[in-house]
Amino acid sequence: MKKRILFIDRDGTLIVEPADEQIDSLEKLELLPKVITALHKIASETDFLLVMVTNQDGLGTPSFPEATFEPAHHKLMTLLENEEIYFYKVHIDKTYEREQALTRKPHTGMLTEYLDTEKYDLTNSFTIGDRFTDVTLAKNLGAKGILIGKTDERAILCTDDWAEICDFLLNEDKKHRSRIAKVHRKTNETEISIELCLDGIGKADIQTGIGFFDHILEQIAKHSRCDLTIKTTGDLHIDEHHSIEDTALALGEAFRKALGEKRGIFRYGHFALPMDEALAEVALDFSGRPYMVWKADFRREKVGDMPTEMFHHFFKSFSDTALCNLNIKISGENEHHKIEATFKAFAKAIRMAVKQETGNYEVPSTKGVL
Numbered sequence: 001m002k003k004r005i006l007f008i009d010r011d012g013t014l015i016v017e018p019a020d021e022q023i024d025s026l027e028k029l030e031l032l033p034k035v036i037t038a039l040h041k042i043a044s045e046t047d048f049l050l051v052m053v054t055n056q057d058g059l060g061t062p063s064f065p066e067a068t069f070e071p072a073h074h075k076l077m078t079l080l081e082n083e084e085i086y087f088y089k090v091h092i093d094k095t096y097e098r099e100q101a102l103t104r105k106p107h108t109g110m111l112t113e114y115l116d117t118e119k120y121d122l123t124n125s126f127t128i129g130d131r132f133t134d135v136t137l138a139k140n141l142g143a144k145g146i147l148i149g150k151t152d153e154r155a156i157l158c159t160d161d162w163a164e165i166c167d168f169l170l171n172e173d174k175k176h177r178s179r180i181a182k183v184h185r186k187t188n189e190t191e192i193s194i195e196l197c198l199d200g201i202g203k204a205d206i207q208t209g210i211g212f213f214d215h216i217l218e219q220i221a222k223h224s225r226c227d228l229t230i231k232t233t234g235d236l237h238i239d240e241h242h243s244i245e246d247t248a249l250a251l252g253e254a255f256r257k258a259l260g261e262k263r264g265i266f267r268y269g270h271f272a273l274p275m276d277e278a279l280a281e282v283a284l285d286f287s288g289r290p291y292m293v294w295k296a297d298f299r300r301e302k303v304g305d306m307p308t309e310m311f312h313h314f315f316k317s318f319s320d321t322a323l324c325n326l327n328i329k330i331s332g333e334n335e336h337h338k339i340e341a342t343f344k345a346f347a348k349a350i351r352m353a354v355k356q357e358t359g360n361y362e363v364p365s366t367k368g369v370l
Contacts, residue, residue, distance in 0.1 A: 278332025
């Protein structure tokens, strides 16, 4: 996965920039309000790389010796690291503005390593700074600029509040990592459109032409907290088989697409759900391998307008395209209770398996891929 970056200025952005020239004296080191809280939240809840980019005019010359700069800078970095805020790299340009060096912001000479589009996603990266040159740097990198304390129509956000910056970036991160899939499947027998959002609230809009099938698909949305839209048009004048099978195939494909690389997910889900005398036990693993275990018997040919033989076929088809292991065991006397309990347990297991752990961006496998 390509890395997104926050290119963060130092003076006037992380620390207050004094009016006099003693910018880096220890006694005058002062952090901007809320910067620690905001950066800690950004660092712990997103996967942005933090990269410091700062111009320090004439650093290392007699007018600005390293011995003046280093104690305050070291103190700053220690304060941040003590709060688990780690910068991937720190880039300091030491030239004077009059030299117009290509390494000096807003030029990108110090940052050429990040221009590798195979490794870094600059389109979804940001610069954060208090100068117009920081916004120009964003433009030169192909990123987006956040400007502190000033206004510039080129910036995506202008504010003097680090809490607002934090909220904005967390929202952008959520949108970037939103797990949404759309699937359209058309054959000579059926046409199916599915929209799936794994991080929803359980909204459902299901229209398959089979009443009981609609009912149990709604249970998947409700109890998994996924938003789910399904529109199925099938050859019901023949029978229900193609509509149910192809809907399951398309739904499994939607889950596979929405899960993407599966970074940070629990991967495994299991749930035992009672419904009066019935008990449904469902365990699943989004392993990248389809496998199905089914232990259930039905005494009725249909529940509602849905053939009971199609329940096994639904879950097998889902497993085949979602590339997941499914283990389902059903017991009870009432066929309606048995099936409804199974779909609710299936939904609860999905909810557990697709949940993402905050701050975890690893693939849940020692192989490194699923």
